[in-house]
Amino acid sequence: MAQKTLLELAAMALCACGGETPAADKAEREARPAASATASAAVPVTAREESVTTDSYSFSYSYPAVAGAIPGVQAALDADLAKLKARVARSAAEGKKLAKKEGYGFNGYELGKGWEVVTDLPAWLSLSAAYSGYEGGAHGYSGFDALLWDKRAGRRREPTDLFLSKQAFVDAVQADFCKALNKERAARREGEQMELFEDCIDPTEAVIILGSSNRRVFDRIGFLIAPYLAGPYVEGDYEVTLPVTPAVLAKVKPQYRSSFAAAD
Numbered sequence: 001m002a003q004k005t006l007l008e009l010a011a012m013a014l015c016a017c018g019g020e021t022p023a024a025d026k027a028e029r030e031a032r033p034a035a036s037a038t039a040s041a042a043v044p045v046t047a048r049e050e051s052v053t054t055d056s057y058s059f060s061y062s063y064p065a066v067a068g069a070i071p072g073v074q075a076a077l078d079a080d081l082a083k084l085k086a087r088v089a090r091s092a093a094e095g096k097k098l099a100k101k102e103g104y105g106f107n108g109y110e111l112g113k114g115w116e117v118v119t120d121l122p123a124w125l126s127l128s129a130a131y132s133g134y135e136g137g138a139h140g141y142s143g144f145d146a147l148l149w150d151k152r153a154g155r156r157r158e159p160t161d162l163f164l165s166k167q168a169f170v171d172a173v174q175a176d177f178c179k180a181l182n183k184e185r186a187a188r189r190e191g192e193q194m195e196l197f198e199d200c201i202d203p204t205e206a207v208i209i210l211g212s213s214n215r216r217v218f219d220r221i222g223f224l225i226a227p228y229l230a231g232p233y234v235e236g237d238y239e240v241t242l243p244v245t246p247a248v249l250a251k252v253k254p255q256y257r258s259s260f261a262a263a264d
Helices: 003-017 026-034 071-102 166-189 254-259
Strands: 046-053 057-064 109-120 124-134 141-150 155-157 207-211 220-225 238-243
Touching: 046 071, 057 071, 071 109, 071 124, 071 141, 071 155, 109 141, 109 207, 124 207, 124 220, 141 207, 166 220, 166 238
Parallel strands: 057 109
Antiparallel strands: 046 057, 109 124, 124 141, 141 155, 207 220, 220 238
């Protein structure tokens, strides 16, 4: 499966523009795999790693220690693990039964998901995940996920919750997002014209991750775009990283402004 490549891409995404992580600074990226180790030498780098292989499916799931150290985050990820594991087991059983009934060969199903630290700030933990799987057909599927944890409130928040509104966020980033996405599209397509996937997408269709180059405040915004959203499957996923600008800061809710700063 393509999980390893996806995870590497997710870990690099926010590093591309001087920030952190699947879209932030080289130093931050290099520090991230050991982020939880700095909190306590006794805590393993990987808080949980599960791998199961049967004659019908294979499943893997992992998250880092810094995530496992926060009970609310750990509970959310453990629930996600249980849900996905049950889903692939159920789907594989149904697929195997159908294959036997219809008289064709059955290829085992696959599902893997791995979480990485985007940034661990005094008041926030930002995580991203890449997943990939196979459930029959010509090729598998892949995508991204994110988790933003408000340490002070002890709860999960959506990145756009930190802005005046979802539309206010879109208004602040749309132009730069589309410019960056179209630049990458043009580089991959080398001038080839396509009937589909020419228009820009709504930035909120992507998985949004908040990153930091200084480990104090957010100054990077990443967009992880799964196949089929911005281009055909053959083009794979896209990643866009934007700096936090004064225009973006102006759209942040007053109570969260201290958690952001314009990128240098």
